[in-house]
Amino acid sequence: MTLSIDDNETAELTLPPASPNGGGAALPPLSPPDGLTQLLPPVLEAPEVPLLGAASIRPGELEISVDRPAAALEARSVSAWFGDRKVLDRIDLVMQPNRVTALIGPSGCGKSTFLRILNRMHELVPSAALAGEVLFDGIDVYDPELRVTDARKHIGMVFQKPNPFPAMSISENVLAGLALTGIKAKKSVKDDLVEECLTKAGLWNEVKDRLRQPGAGLSGGQQQRLCIARSLAVKPKVLLMDEPCSALDPTSTRVIEETMAELQREVTIVIVTHNMQQAQRVSDHCAFFLASAGTPGVIVEAGPTSKLFGNPEDQRTADYVQGRFG
Numbered sequence: 001m002t003l004s005i006d007d008n009e010t011a012e013l014t015l016p017p018a019s020p021n022g023g024g025a026a027l028p029p030l031s032p033p034d035g036l037t038q039l040l041p042p043v044l045e046a047p048e049v050p051l052l053g054a055a056s057i058r059p060g061e062l063e064i065s066v067d068r069p070a071a072a073l074e075a076r077s078v079s080a081w082f083g084d085r086k087v088l089d090r091i092d093l094v095m096q097p098n099r100v101t102a103l104i105g106p107s108g109c110g111k112s113t114f115l116r117i118l119n120r121m122h123e124l125v126p127s128a129a130l131a132g133e134v135l136f137d138g139i140d141v142y143d144p145e146l147r148v149t150d151a152r153k154h155i156g157m158v159f160q161k162p163n164p165f166p167a168m169s170i171s172e173n174v175l176a177g178l179a180l181t182g183i184k185a186k187k188s189v190k191d192d193l194v195e196e197c198l199t200k201a202g203l204w205n206e207v208k209d210r211l212r213q214p215g216a217g218l219s220g221g222q223q224q225r226l227c228i229a230r231s232l233a234v235k236p237k238v239l240l241m242d243e244p245c246s247a248l249d250p251t252s253t254r255v256i257e258e259t260m261a262e263l264q265r266e267v268t269i270v271i272v273t274h275n276m277q278q279a280q281r282v283s284d285h286c287a288f289f290l291a292s293a294g295t296p297g298v299i300v301e302a303g304p305t306s307k308l309f310g311n312p313e314d315q316r317t318a319d320y321v322q323g324r325f326g
C-alpha cells in the first residue's frame with residue numbers, strides 16, 4: 001500500500017511491516033524538511049487555491065469540509081512506540097470542535113507524543129510506530145488517500161519555544177506557511193492575510209508599523225504570537241499547542257491565553273500544559289495522562305475541566321491536580 005502524497009514521495013512512503021513487538025505498524029520514514037519541521041513540510045506542487053477556507057484537495061483524494069471552521073478530532077485506541085519501547089497505550093479521546101482540550105500529566109507520560117500523533121509529526125522520528133486511529137471530522141488522518149501535507153495544514157502546531165524564521169521579516173514569517181504549502185496569492189491578498197492573522201494572534205497593534213523588520217527582533221511573547229499568526233495563515237481547523245507559554249513571562253502568558261480564547265471561535269485547540277492554573281483558565285475539557293514506572297502512558301481520566309479539578313473520579317487525578325505529585 002502506498003500513500004498518495006505525490007510521485008516523488010510515494011516510493012519512500014510504502015508502508016513497512018509491523019513493528020517487532022507486533023503492536024503497531026512502523027511508520028514510514030519522512031525526512032525532516034531542512035530545519036522547517038516545526039512548521040510544515042514542503043509541497044512539491046504549487047496548486048492555486050483560495051486562501052479563505054483553503055483546502056487543497058485534488059480529485060480522487062479524501063475531501064476535508066471547508067464549510068465549518070473548526071473540526072473535531074478523535075483518537076481511537078492510539079498506542080505509540082519509540083523502537084521497542086511502548087510509550088502510549090490505547091488512548092481514546094474526543095477533542096470537540098471550537099473547544100480547548102488540555103492534556104495534563106507528569107513529565108514523560110506521553111502528552112507531547114500524543115499531540116504529535118494528532119498531526120502526523122510522530123512519524124518524523126525514524127524509530128516511531130503507532131497503532132489505532134486519529135479521526136479528523138471523521139476522516140482518518142492516517143488514511144493513505146489523505147496527503148500528509150493536507151493533514152498538517154489543517155492541523156497546525158505551535159511549539160514550546162517560539163521559532164520564528166530569524167532572517168525573515170514579521171510579514172514574511174506570517175506568510176511562510178503559504179510558501180511551504182505551495183499556496184500562491186496576490187500581494188493585496190497577502191497583505192490582508194498578514195493583518196488578519198496578526199490581529200487574530202493579538203499582535204497587529206504592536207507590529208503594524210514595523211512589518212518589514214525581522215521577526216527575531218520581537219520579545220519572546222510577541223514571537224510566540226507571531227508563530228501563532230504563522231500557523232493561522234494556512235487556515236487550520238485545529239491548533240495543537242505544546243506548552244506554548246512555558247518560555248514566557250506572566251504578562252505574555254496572559255496575552256496568549258486571551259488569544260486562545262478568541263481563536264477558539266474558529267479553531268479547535270489542544271494544548272499540553274504543566275501549569276494547572278492555566279489548564280483551568282483556558283480549557284473546557286481535560287485529559288489526565290499518567291505513566292506508572294516502566295509502563296506506557298494512559299489516560300486516567302478525561303472530562304470537563306471543572307469536573308477534573310473540582311470533583312475528579314480517580315484519586316490519582318485528585319492528587320495530581322492538587323499538586324501532591326508530578
Ligand SMILES: Nc1ncnc2c1ncn2[C@@H]1O[C@H](COP(=O)(O)OP(=O)(O)OP(=O)(O)O)[C@@H](O)[C@H]1O
Nearest residue numbers: 082087105106107108109110111112113114125272
Ligand atoms: N524521539 C524520541 N525517541 C525516543 N523516545 C522518546 C522520543 N520522544 C519522547 N520519547 C519518550 O517517550 C516518552 C513520552 O515522552 P513525551 O515527550 O511524549 O512525554 P511528555 O508527557 O510530553 O513529557 P514532558 O511533560 O516532560 O514534555 C518518554 O519516556 C520519552 O523519553
